[in-house]
Amino acid sequence: MDLRHLQTFRVGAADLNGQMRGKRLPAATAAKLESDGVRMPYSVLNVDIWGADIKGSPLVFDTGDADGVLKPTERGPMPMPWLENRSALVPMWMFHDDGTPFEGDPRHALAAVLKRYADRGWTVQAATEMEFYLVDDSGAALAPPINPLSGRPIQGQAILSLRQLDAFDAWFSALYEACEVMDIPAQSAISEAGLGQFEVDINHCEAMRAADNAWLFKHLVRGLARRHGMAATFMAKPFAGDAGNGMHVHFSVLDADGNNIFDNGGDDGSPLLRHAIAGCLNTLHGATLIFAPHANSYARFEPGAHAPTGAAWAYDNRTAAIRVPSGPPAARRIEHRVSGGDINPYLTLAVILGAALAGIEDGAEPPAPITGNAYDLDLDGLAPDWASAIDVFERDPMIARILPQDLITNLCYTKRQELEGMQSIPAEEQWKPYLETV
Structure with a gap:
């Protein structure tokens, strides 16, 4: 080297x-x-x-x-x-x-899960959708970023607005150039629902590399924002009443011949697809701490706010926690929509993929796919708060099948110490420890 x-x-x-x-x-x-x-x-x-x-x-x-x-x-x-x-x-x-x-080490946790797929002759392909905010943190409270063209804070929601993307053209051009030299396959960028919120999709690749890409991308975005006179954050809920940041995970599984095991030639997908979905649903409650690891994470889970909270799946329905996107059968995949942008990518992919494999191993069957708005249904789902999430994570048998006991123990010690520390910080100040750390 x-x-x-x-x-x-x-x-x-x-x-x-x-x-x-x-x-x-x-x-x-x-x-x-x-x-x-x-x-x-x-x-x-x-x-x-x-x-x-x-x-x-x-x-x-x-x-x-x-x-x-x-x-x-x-x-x-x-x-x-x-x-x-x-x-x-x-x-x-x-x-x-x-x-x-x-x-x-969280990267080893993912490696152990992927080895179990490899032992079956399978490889996992994964991709992430990375949501983040550009912000102005120069004052006592977070504020939307300054529009580089007007010199004034941006105003108004601008979902899928090319105008807002173009206002930050210099920053996005630098971001894509940086992704290229770091070999991070950044794809489409969009302006999201929140003030100063954007999303960049990172292309499908082998699952460990996808986790590496997400981890490196978060550091790149935060560092590059500072070079352009702003801050960037993947906090789950930077602004009360505005959209939260998520990290959606897409994955499919290829057999030794390169065939997608979720593909049955039709729109509904194979039995293995249903087993994997069932495993993901069965693990949602116990894995809440992985998908929502911080005090700020739980502010994102508001009904109707594009952050699924109930254990349901559907075909091409973005209100469901587990979505099967439309498209050609050969590209059949699962989209896991629960995680906040503030997660550890290695732990998140380890738990999602470990849950899917557990469902396959057990031959588990999911409930019928939902139709309509998942927020209107009475669904079991995530742990309701941070303290509860730590408790259920510590003793959940599905988590014990996926992650090593030492990591489970260490993470619970860590989160209980953070929970205690956050209780001494006023709510309006709690963004400061998280702004550029998550």
Whole structure:
């Protein structure tokens, strides 16, 4: 790994909140990165949203806060276009000294789920729709961004407005250029329902790479916004009364011959499609903490606000939590519409894909697909609040089938510490810890 043309480079891994944790290193150390890795405490992947150690966590107190070894992922080094000075980022993940994966690393959790698909001769293709706000955070409260053309804050909803996209043309042009050099396959961009809200779709690819793309995209968007005099946030609900940010996940599964196992040649899809949908529905309640991991996440779940809350599925119906989009049978796929934009992409894809596989393993059958507006139906669904979500996640048997116990334990310790910390912060100030961390 030759980075000698640079003075320094960064190594970074995803913690449980999806924040990038790592080090800045001199370029001369890159030669030994593959063989020696970088030593860092296991506990650094299990700090809270403020970056503080988790009180009472067995990861710290039962191990003496031991070191693990960060090793480069298959992604390899990439530029960091949000920085003024040239540098490179090497994405990493955590291992033990004997080379076995550290189960508290969220990327390893996804890898373990994908291995179960691979053991069947299957590969998962996934794509994400990334919603975010550009904002002005220079005052005491968040505000819509300044229109670069008029010099005034933007006003009025502008869903699918080319005018609003064009107002931020310089920023979007820089974003697409940056995605190209980072090999993030950004596709369409649209102006969404909220003031200053946008969505960028990232193209289908192998599921681990899709999670990498989502993780890297979030860091790129936030960093590039700062270079253009704004802030960007993936908070689930930056503005009360305005649209929330989601991250919709699309996925299909290919067999060893490259055939889509969800395709039966017709519009309804195969029995395996129904089993996978049933698994996703059966896991919604227990997995609420993954789809809504923060205090701000629960403000997004308002009936009729384009954030599904009930365990229902449908064909081509955006009010349902699980949607089967229309299109040619060979492209039959599942769209999981529950997650907020503030999630950890690795944990989210691990739970969604693990739930689908559990449904297939069990031969589970979903209820009949709904028609009409899901918000008008009396449906079981997500845990109602953050504290409840932590409790049900900790003991849910489906979660125990999908994620390693150490990760479940660490995440519950982390979220209970964050819950306690947020209770001491006035509601109108709670956006500050989340603005650029989620």
